[in-house]
Amino acid sequence: MKHPSMAKAINxxxxxxxxxxxxxxxxxFNRTFGFGGIAALLFVILFVTGMLLRFAYVPSGAGAYDSIVRLQNQVIFGQLLRNFHYWSAMLLVVVSFLHLVRVFYSQAIYYERRKNWLYGLLLMFFVVSSNFTGYLLPWDQLSFWAVTIMTNMLSYIPLVGNFLANMIRGGEAVTEETLLRFYNFHTGLLPLLMVFFMAIHFWLVRKAKGVAIAPAEKSEKVDTSPNLVYKEALTALVVVAVLLLFSFFVDAPLLDKAKPLVSPNPSKAPWYFMGFQELLMHMHPAFASFLIPLFVIELFIVIPFLPYPKVNEGVWFFSEKGKRITILSAVFTIILTLLLIFIDDLLLDFNHWFPGLPVLITEGMFPVLLYFLPAGGFIFYLKKKMQANRMELVIASVTMILVAYLVMMFVGSFLRGEGMQLIF
Ligand code: HEM
Structure with a gap:
């Protein structure tokens, strides 16, 4: 029997x-920027490097940290292997987010793609969960306290919060039991779920006859191989090369071994959750860690199912006006969010000014109104003055949510120092 060559087999x-x-x-290239494919590639890299890391890692409170130090110092290419896994994981969060942004703004989430948007949201959840569960495994001060902060935030969810946080941690606090749980989620259940849902995700892309293209743009058909396959191979090579180079020069962080009684100052959540931690500094936990995230998640779920007079599949920002509205919304949100953060830190004290009112109003309703009134006014302006249609208003609203989160993430990560005070 004739054996196919390697290239033929890959093809x-x-x-x-x-x-x-x-x-x-x-x-x-700039139709999708290859983000979906790059995410898939990163998943494969994470799977392979993760398998190798398992040979060195000891999943126990006593052994985890030392096993990472041993891997870095005594195993050939151990540090590089850890760096490669770590930076690929961080990049996967970024690339999945960019992919989400791409499919949303290029109107690729309507009609037969609606279901795939939902599977995509699920995949985003798994990507972030995988990153978060992996974050704890080095068992150093950084990871221990980041996970402590995030799981504490969960306990603010009304009624089920404590139960949920305790279930995830395996107790009232982050302990070795949490490490074991996270290890099993990270190396077992989550990768399995991701493979399963990625398969459905890819199949739905094919079922929708490929990526969304505006009907007016239809062009001639070309052979997938070599036209697409070469581009994918080239992108993969560039991504792997850049990541390897980066991993060669920049080490994944590792602080002192976790000390459950000594919290670093400031203690921060992982960077992708810093938006929530920042929000928590400005409003009641029931709003910051439950009501607002719930509102946003629900909005993201229903967006493709809302009735629209018109959808422009494959057209970035729906229209030229949509593009201007997106830019305007982004600029407006950057200014509004920064302004409110500084005003709240320096001036506002509703509790003091209205001592008789419940905190849910002074620390919940008031800050929410402070944000939503100008935001609502802006949406009203877009509708009345710029004659924005429903699709353009949805694009503006999503832009405002995404940009507000990014600004809060930035402030929380870079502008907060000791005691979480603002620093410049
Ligand atoms: C592990 C994470 C993910 C992987 C590996 C992945 C992979 C892919 C690939 C390869 C494509 C086709 C080409 C492309 O658009 O680049 C695609 C399309 C799509 N993805 Fe994802 N994806 C992931 C996460 C997400 C997320 C977070 C969302 C949004 C919530 C999403 C929604 C979609 C949609 C709606 C399409 C169809 C786009 C179109 O037809 O133009 N995906 N995905």
Whole structure:
């Protein structure tokens, strides 16, 4: 029997993922920026490097930290392996987010793609959960206190919060039991779930006949191999090369071994959760860690299912006006969010000014109104003055949510020092 060459075998495998022919416009790089494919590649890298890390890692309170130190100092390429895994994991969070942003703004989440948006949201949840559960494994001061802060935030959820936090931690505090749970989620259940849902995700892309393209843009069909396959291979090579180079020069952080009685000052959540920690500094925990996230998640779930007079599949920002509205919303939100953060830190003290009112009003309703009144006014302006239609208003609202979160993440990560005071 004749054996296919390596290149032929790879080609055949890739053709299982793609149709034989694709629209030439669909494979232009800046249609998708390859974010979905890069996310898939990063998952594979994480799987392989994770398998190797398991040979060195000891999942116990007494052994975890020392096993990481041993890996870094005594195993050949141990530090590089850990760096490669760590930076790939961080990049996967960023790339998945960019992919979400891409499919949203290029109107690729409507009609037959609606279900895939939901599977995508689920995948985003798994990506962040995988990162978060992995974060704890080095068992150093950074990871221990980041997980302590985040799981404490969960306990603010009304009624079920404590139960949920205790279930995730395996007790009232972060202990070795938490480490074991996280280890099992991180190396067992979560990768399995991701493989399963990624398969459905890819299948739905094929079912929708590939990525979204505006009907007016339809072009001739070309062979997937080599046209698309070469581009994918090149992108993969560049991503791996850049990541390896970065991992060679920049080490993944490792502080002192976890000390459950000595919290660092400031204690911060992982960077992608810093937006929530910042929000928590400005309003009641029931709002910051429950009501507002719940509102945003629900909004993201229903967006593709709302009735729209018109959808422009594959057209970035819906229209030229949509593009201007997106930029305007982003600028407005950056200014509003920064302004409110500084005003709240320096001036506002509703509790003091209204001592008779319940904290849910002074620390919940008031700050929320302070944000939503100007934001609502801005949406009203877009509708009345710029004649924005429903789709453009949805784009503006999502932009405001995403940008507000990014600004809070930035302030929390870079502008907060000791005692979480603002620093410049
Ligand atoms: C591990 C995470 C993910 C992987 C590996 C992945 C992979 C992919 C790939 C390869 C594609 C086709 C090409 C492309 O758009 O680049 C795609 C399309 C799509 N993805 Fe994802 N994705 C992930 C997460 C997400 C997330 C977080 C969302 C949004 C919530 C999402 C929603 C979609 C949608 C709606 C499409 C169809 C886009 C279109 O037809 O133009 N995906 N995904």
């Amino acid at each position: 055949q495998f890739l053709l299982h993922l793609h149709p034989k022919k694709v629209e030439s416009r669909a494979i232009v």
